[in-house]
Amino acid sequence: xxxxxxxxxxxxxxxxxxxxxxxxxxxxxxxxxxxxxxxxxxxxxxxxxxxxxxxxxxxxxxxxxxxxxxxxxxxxxxxxxxxxxxxxxxxxxxxxxxxxxxxxxxxxxxxxxxxxxxxxxxxxxxxxxxxxxxxxxxxxxxxxxxxxxxxxxxxxxxxxxxxxxxxxxxxxxxxxxxxxxxxxxxxxxxx
Amino acid sequence: xxxxxxxxxxxxxxxxxxxxxxxxxxxxxxxxxxxxxxxxxxxxxxxxxxxxxxxxxxxxxxxxxxxxxxxxxxxxxxxxxxxxxxxxxxxxxxxxxxxxxxxxxxxxxxxxxxxxxxxxxxxxxxxxxxxxxxxxxxxxxxxxxxxxxxxxxxxxxxxxxxxxxxxxxxxxxxxxxxxxxxxxxxxxxxxxxxxxxxxxxxxxxxxxxx
Numbered sequence: 001x002x003x004x005x006x007x008x009x010x011x012x013x014x015x016x017x018x019x020x021x022x023x024x025x026x027x028x029x030x031x032x033x034x035x036x037x038x039x040x041x042x043x044x045x046x047x048x049x050x051x052x053x054x055x056x057x058x059x060x061x062x063x064x065x066x067x068x069x070x071x072x073x074x075x076x077x078x079x080x081x082x083x084x085x086x087x088x089x090x091x092x093x094x095x096x097x098x099x100x101x102x103x104x105x106x107x108x109x110x111x112x113x114x115x116x117x118x119x120x121x122x123x124x125x126x127x128x129x130x131x132x133x134x135x136x137x138x139x140x141x142x143x144x145x146x147x148x149x150x151x152x153x154x155x156x157x158x159x160x161x162x163x164x165x166x167x168x169x170x171x172x173x174x175x176x177x178x179x180x181x182x183x184x185x186x187x188x189x190x191x
Numbered sequence: 192x193x194x195x196x197x198x199x200x201x202x203x204x205x206x207x208x209x210x211x212x213x214x215x216x217x218x219x220x221x222x223x224x225x226x227x228x229x230x231x232x233x234x235x236x237x238x239x240x241x242x243x244x245x246x247x248x249x250x251x252x253x254x255x256x257x258x259x260x261x262x263x264x265x266x267x268x269x270x271x272x273x274x275x276x277x278x279x280x281x282x283x284x285x286x287x288x289x290x291x292x293x294x295x296x297x298x299x300x301x302x303x304x305x306x307x308x309x310x311x312x313x314x315x316x317x318x319x320x321x322x323x324x325x326x327x328x329x330x331x332x333x334x335x336x337x338x339x340x341x342x343x344x345x346x347x348x349x350x351x352x353x354x355x356x357x358x359x360x361x362x363x364x365x366x367x368x369x370x371x372x373x374x375x376x377x378x379x380x381x382x383x384x385x386x387x388x389x390x391x392x393x394x395x396x397x398x399x400x401x
Contacts, residue, residue, distance in 0.1 A: 031292055031295070032251060032255055032257070034258060034291055036258060041242055041395075041397070042352075042354050042356075042363075043350075043352055043354070044350070044351075044352040044353075044354060044363070044364075044365045044366060044397060045242055045350075045365045045366055045367050045395040045396060045397050046367050046393075046395055047242070047395070048244070048246060048260070048393075048395065050258070050291055052291040079289070079291060081244055081260055081262055081263065081289060082241045082263070085241065139250070139253075139254065139255060139256065140254065141252065141253045141254035141255075142254070143252045143253065143254060145252070146385075152252070152254070153254070154251075154252075154254040154255040155254055155255055156255050156256045183258075185255045185256050185257070185258065186255060187251070187254060187255050
């Protein structure tokens with residue numbers, strides 16, 4: 001009976017992680033994890049902003065070339081350096097933070113180039129709407145952090161989304177751009 | 192569509208006000224005041240504080256890029272597109288560094304980093320403007336002063352454009368510029384080589400016509 005339970009548990013675990021090796025758990029380092037967005041201003045210069053509060057974790061198996069990631073962004077923490085612009089971005093016209101205080105990115109598909117992560121494909125939930133988003137790596141490295149004395153893996157990722165896919169269509173008819181480039185710094189500490 | 196136009200126009204005005212309220216608030220006041228303070232009021236453009244920032248990027252342990260922001264930038268520009276000449280003078284308040292991490296911001300203000308107390312301002316003064324065939328600014332070469340050290344710095348335009356701002360009802364010229372510096376050449380050597388020496392600067396700048 002006990003053996004059967006153990007086998008059933010093992011089978012469940014195997015199903016949960018599919019053919020992928022489970023790898024180790026990594027906690028997102030919030031001091032080296034930021035999402036910066038870029039949107040064109042009158043086709044002239046680029047407005048940038050970032051989200052200062054976020055949390056998340058990852059499963060990462062470098063040898064097995066597999067990974068999972070979950071990141072929650074606190075949309076109230078948007079920061080452009082221009083307070084009235086932040087306020088407008090928090091309003092119903094854009095992030096509607098009163099009703100949607102978080103955005104979420106979940107991925108179970110990491111692609112590799114050699115032993116480095118090259119792409120992370122997943123689902124972005126913003127304003128309660130979910131759409132597929134693939135982040136492309138422009139840097140990736142794992143290193144032994146001398147202060148933490150632990151392995152840290154991280155990189156730089158980027159993608160361009162259409163905000164209208166998430167129902168954020170304010171100003172589109174007036175010519176404000178739909179495309180928003182996301183530039184993501186992420187580091188995670190092995191647990 | 193046509194029936195909706197006045198509504199859009201109204202909405203556009205709100206948007207612009209919302210997107211650039213700081214500038215909106217400053218625009219009427221600064222017209223006489225800033226002009227009076229300027230050396231040559233007739234041709235001095237001033238930076239739009241809501242669209243003038245510098246972001247820096249530096250690689251952390253060869254893994255990910257640390258980013259931070261300075262601004263709003265303060266400054267003035269003279270631009271003679273016909274003669275293909277220009278001069279820009281930008282002041283960067285160093286204590287206003289913003290990485291999203293208050294602890295790191297405080298560390299960056301210390302004497303071995305930005306030395307914000309001894310050197311509350313960094314400066315970029317440039318008089319060598321290059322223009323492309325269409326008359327757009329393609330690069331700006333000048334001198335950058337940080338922690339009291341001055342080094343040549345070239346900012347290359349990734350894009351440059353002039354347009355009539357519906358908010359200011361004036362011509363606005365601006366763009367995105369990028370440049371690179373070695374922080375060690377300004378005496379900032381902390382955390383080398385784990386945090387890279389090479390710092391990439393991404394400059395958003397828009398200037399409002401006189």
